[in-house]
Amino acid sequence: MAYLQKSPWLIHYDASSCNGCDIEILACLTPMYDVERFGIINTGNPKHADIFVVTGSVNERNKYVIKNIYDQMPDPKVVVAVGVCATSGGVFRECYNVSGGVDMIIPVDVYVPGCAARPESIIDGIVKALGILEEKRTAAVMGVTREQPAPAAPAEKPAGGA
Amino acid sequence: MGKQITVPFGPQHPVLPEPIHLDLVLEDETVVDAIPSIGYVHRGLEKLVEKREYPEYIYVAERICGICSYIHSNTYAECIEQIMHIEIPERAQYLRTIWSEYSRLHSHLLWLGLFADGMGFESVFMNAWRLREHILDDMEATTGGRVIQGVCKVGGVRKDIAPEKLDEMLKGLKNLEHELHDLTDVFLNDASVIHRLKGAGVLKTEDAYYLGAVGPTARGSGVPIDIRQTGYAAYGKINFKPVVESSGDSYARCAVRAKELYTSIDIIEQCIKKIPEGPVDVKVTGAPDGEFFARAEQPRGEVVHYIKGNGKKNLVRHRVRTPTFTNIPPLVTLLKGCQLADVPIVVLSIDPCIGCAER
Numbered sequence: 001m002a003y004l005q006k007s008p009w010l011i012h013y014d015a016s017s018c019n020g021c022d023i024e025i026l027a028c029l030t031p032m033y034d035v036e037r038f039g040i041i042n043t044g045n046p047k048h049a050d051i052f053v054v055t056g057s058v059n060e061r062n063k064y065v066i067k068n069i070y071d072q073m074p075d076p077k078v079v080v081a082v083g084v085c086a087t088s089g090g091v092f093r094e095c096y097n098v099s100g101g102v103d104m105i106i107p108v109d110v111y112v113p114g115c116a117a118r119p120e121s122i123i124d125g126i127v128k129a130l131g132i133l134e135e136k137r138t139a140a141v142m143g144v145t146r147e148q149p150a151p152a153a154p155a156e157k158p159a160g161g162a
Numbered sequence: 163m164g165k166q167i168t169v170p171f172g173p174q175h176p177v178l179p180e181p182i183h184l185d186l187v188l189e190d191e192t193v194v195d196a197i198p199s200i201g202y203v204h205r206g207l208e209k210l211v212e213k214r215e216y217p218e219y220i221y222v223a224e225r226i227c228g229i230c231s232y233i234h235s236n237t238y239a240e241c242i243e244q245i246m247h248i249e250i251p252e253r254a255q256y257l258r259t260i261w262s263e264y265s266r267l268h269s270h271l272l273w274l275g276l277f278a279d280g281m282g283f284e285s286v287f288m289n290a291w292r293l294r295e296h297i298l299d300d301m302e303a304t305t306g307g308r309v310i311q312g313v314c315k316v317g318g319v320r321k322d323i324a325p326e327k328l329d330e331m332l333k334g335l336k337n338l339e340h341e342l343h344d345l346t347d348v349f350l351n352d353a354s355v356i357h358r359l360k361g362a363g364v365l366k367t368e369d370a371y372y373l374g375a376v377g378p379t380a381r382g383s384g385v386p387i388d389i390r391q392t393g394y395a396a397y398g399k400i401n402f403k404p405v406v407e408s409s410g411d412s413y414a415r416c417a418v419r420a421k422e423l424y425t426s427i428d429i430i431e432q433c434i435k436k437i438p439e440g441p442v443d444v445k446v447t448g449a450p451d452g453e454f455f456a457r458a459e460q461p462r463g464e465v466v467h468y469i470k471g472n473g474k475k476n477l478v479r480h481r482v483r484t485p486t487f488t489n490i491p492p493l494v495t496l497l498k499g500c501q502l503a504d505v506p507i508v509v510l511s512i513d514p515c516i517g518c519a520e521r
Contacts, residue, residue, distance in 0.1 A: 014180045016203040019517040020228025020309045022180065023272060027298075030275075030291035044175065062181065062202045065173055091225055094213055097206040116228055116309045 005137060007039030008130055011049035013069055015102065016092075017056030020116030021083040025053060028119045028126075035123060046072035051129050054102045057085045057092060063105050070106045076136035078109045078129045083117045090115055166194065171505060173202050180516040184509070188502060196497040198490055204520040211477040216242060216450060217316050219477070223467075226482060227518040228309050229272065230460045232265040234467075234482075235314040240394060241456040241469040242316045250444060252396070254318040256437040259396040261305065261313065262458075263426040263433075268297045269461035270419045270426075273513050274349060277416060280510045281358055286348050293345060296338055300331055318443025328434045335427050342427075346420040359413035363496040363508035366410055375492040376485045377463020378422070379512045382415035384408040389459035400432050412511040419513070449475050460485055462513050484518035 014022050028035050029042055043049055046069045054066065070079070081102045084090035088101045102108055109132045112125035167188050173181030181202035187195040210222050223238035224231045236258050243250060275290035298308045304323050305311040313320050323331075349355055365375065370383035380387050381404060388404035390397045405421040407414035450471030457466050463485030470479040489512045496508050 014203065014517075016205050017517065018225045018228040018231075018310075019180065019515065020225070020231065023228060023309060026276075027291065027295070030295075031288050032292065032295040056203065057205075059202075059204065061204070062173070065181070065202070091222055092205045092207055092210075095206040095210060097204050115225075116307075118308065 005134065006050075007041070008050045008133060009041045009043045009048050010051040010053050010126070011043055011046055011069065011073070012053045012055070013066060015054055015056035015062050015066060015086065016059055016098065017083065017085055018116075021055040021085070021114075021122075024116050024119050025055065025082060025122055028122055033119045033123060035126065040126065046070075047074065049073050050077055050133055051126065052077060052079045052106075053082055053126075054079065054086050054108075055082045057089045058099045058102055058104050059097045060099065063099070066102065066105050076133060076140055078133045078136070079106055080110045080112060080125050080129045081108045082112045082122055082125065084113060084115045087111045087113070165189075169502070171509075175506075180514070182509075182514060182516050184497075184505075186497070186502065186505065191502050193497050193500055193502060193505065196494050198494065200490075200516070200520055202520070203516055207521055208480045208482065211480045213476070215475040216471070216477050217446070219480070220315060221312060223480075223482075224310060224312060224314070226484070226521055227515055229269050229515060230265060230462065230465070230518060231310050232261050232314065233458055233460045233465065235311075236262060236395070237456050237458040237465055237467045238469070238480075239314050239316050240458070241454050241467045242450050242471075244454045244456065245450040245452045245469065245471060246446070246448065248317055248444060248446060250318045251441045252438050253322070253440045254442045255396040256433050257319050257323060257442060258314065259400070260323075260430050260433050260437075261301075261311065261319075262395065263430045264297055264301055266426045266461045267423060268294055268301065270423055271297065273419060273461070273510075274345070274416075277507075277510050278348075280506050281355065283348075283355070286345070289345055293338060293341055296334060300334060303327065304331075315443065317446040318441075320443070322442045328437070332431060332434050335430060339424065339427050342423055346423065349416050349420045355416075356413060358507065359416060359511075360409075360411060362412040362504045363500050363511060364409075364411045365492055365496055367408075369495055370410065370492060373491045373495060374488045375463075376488050377460065377513075378415050378418040379463065379489050379492055381406045382418045383410035387464070389457050389464045392457065394456075394458060396433060396436075397429075399436065400429050402429055402432075412507055415511045415513075449473055450477065453479075460518075462486055462515055462518070463489065465518075482518075482521060484515070484521070486512070486515045486519035489514070490519070 086102045169186045171184040173183045183199045185197040224235040226234045271294035275287045278286035305313040365383045367384040451473035453470040466483040468481040
């Protein structure tokens, strides 16, 4: 991955994280780690984003939000699940309002371990995601459809609005 | 007067690192009502006490929130210790106080950064978070974790700090204090910050009192409540005064937090000078039988942990009342009458921590 076609922008959504991973993601953007020097910007708009960074686990209320953000992002896109909660539910796995990892709703490309995930491992995860993003982009240009990992259960919109 | 329209704010919004949803009812540009709806990050961790034994549940209690993590574990441990009549060593109490104040420093710097970012003051955001890394380095060196420490346990603390490290921390804080003056000077004296914050979202003293505001939100409105003054951990042996401002607007809440940075540094310095030698934990046997309310001052205000045990390893009930939850009614009052463009500033000014509030 020596060359990137464009500056990858990311969007971050806190599914039901404790904030630990969220503040570490923000710490990646600040002078100590400074991923902005690589052109990575944390944007608030899904339509501008290439990388979807999710922290925390899925529940009945937010799964529609996660799906909605994912659907609004333009192709090609990659999903990074940060922290054990986003991977499997983590320490909260047995809680009544935790359904499980983010891969129940959307296909996940990179899993970052840790509770809370350290900035170094988050950056490592994002760099891996950049490689996958480039692969997907090249594949799209060449007209090859890459096989998507299928989510376990489709999200349905709850009856009571957003 | 225009016709009323409703604008949704959140759950995914650029100024919010966390999801909260507000329905803002507007007349032209003025907010006339705000209807909060929460539940995006509810996990239901209080019920986990039935599945985890009380000494290991402290790790779950710590993960109520990743910002105030240490103070949650501290309050939980104190609750259990009070029920079981455990007297923890004095050195452990001092260490708990030091780490509590370190978490406050990291939380306030984090908030000042996010607040500056909310105002569009990108360089100050970066600078605040740069200084915060010094705090996190010391946290990591002494506890092993940056944001989730796992250092507090029922019956004391898990790690001791060597005297050389304490001296090093003291020197580090002196340097930090010097650098902090440049940072807080922006929040307290910069003309554009004052212009932006003065008069935005005013909470009157009596409203703050009756709506149950806590922490810097209450102190910014002239209500001098600071649970640290009840003297839990080693706070009873430390001299400090709560920072109180009277104007009740976003500027006052910001000033309270900026000035509290120095109070925290002062408390840590006093602790390091006074800390006695000795063990840092006692052996805990048996299980809690009874109930207790423990209160502590988090960076965002008063937190209450309630625990009920019946003599078994698993607790019967754990209930947490977090500062952000009590600060939501004052927030709704604050938002009424402010401009739509000021909403992000006003929401941030109570330092919302949704992870805590919904658990």
